[in-house]
Amino acid sequence: MNEELFEPKILAFICNWCAYGAADLAGVSRLQHPPNVRAIRVMCSATVSPHHILKAFQNGADGILVGG
Amino acid sequence: MTVLARENILVGGIVARIESELCSGCLGCINVCPYAAITFNAEKHTAEVNPALCKGCGACAAACPSEAPILLGFSNRQIYAQIKSALAA
Numbered sequence: 001m002n003e004e005l006f007e008p009k010i011l012a013f014i015c016n017w018c019a020y021g022a023a024d025l026a027g028v029s030r031l032q033h034p035p036n037v038r039a040i041r042v043m044c045s046a047t048v049s050p051h052h053i054l055k056a057f058q059n060g061a062d063g064i065l066v067g068g
Numbered sequence: 069m070t071v072l073a074r075e076n077i078l079v080g081g082i083v084a085r086i087e088s089e090l091c092s093g094c095l096g097c098i099n100v101c102p103y104a105a106i107t108f109n110a111e112k113h114t115a116e117v118n119p120a121l122c123k124g125c126g127a128c129a130a131a132c133p134s135e136a137p138i139l140l141g142f143s144n145r146q147i148y149a150q151i152k153s154a155l156a157a
Contacts, residue, residue, distance in 0.1 A: 009155055038154040043082060043142055046100075047126030055148055059155045 008062035010037045013052065015045045019067030037065070044068060082124035082141050088114040090136035097128035097137055 014020040020041045026033075042048055045068025056064055071077060086097070086106075091114040098106045098115060105121035106128060108114075117128070117137070128137040135144060 011151065011154060040147065040150050040154060042126065042147070043139065044125035044127070046102075046130055047139060047142060047147075049130035049144075051144065052147055052151065056151050056155070059152050061151075061155055 008036055009060060010063040010065060011056045011061045012037050012039045012065040012067060013042050013045065013048045014039055014065075015047075015068040016041055016043050019045075022067075079120055080124060082139070083119040083122040084117045084124065084126065084128050084137045084139050085119075086115050086117055086128075086137045088112060088136075090134045091115050091132075092134055092136075094133065096131045096133065100127045100131040102127065 012019075014023055020039070023039060045066055048066050053064055084105075093108070093113050093115070095108060095115070098108060102125065103121050103123055105118045105123070106115050107118065109116050115136075124139060124142075126139040126142060129135070129139045129142075129144065138144075
């Protein structure tokens with residue numbers, strides 16, 4: 001039986017000042033992470049509305065992270 | 069010149085703008101704005117953003133049931149496009 005490892009698609013809404021800045025610092029520090037997480041920069045986590053979350057699920061996201 | 073000595077200062081351009089035709093006057097955006105940057109214009113029956121006070125957080129855009137406020141540079145249409153292409157691969 002051919003078993004394929006499930007690779008989830010995770011969408012991260014990260015806020016410009018806090019979470020995106022932290023991710024940027026992690027990148028500059030050359031910390032590594034698997035490619036499952038895809039980042040979308042928003043100005044503040046207040047920018048994220050339920051419409052965005054539902055749209056993400058509709059487009060195939062397996063999990064959503066909102067960082068702020 | 070130091071900040072307080074200037075006649076005017078430059079603030080960021082990422083601000084919200086409200087489409088008057090879509091605004092229903094529910095005052096939802098005014099209630100959520102953390103910077104008190106939005107006021108209600110009773111004559112025009114629409115909410116108005118003061119771009120000098122607005123810090124571009126987007127809370128008004130998320131709270132409005134009519135999607136009347138547009139966060140310049142981070143509009144809902146732009147975010148939907150990013151969501152679609154981020155998950156396409």
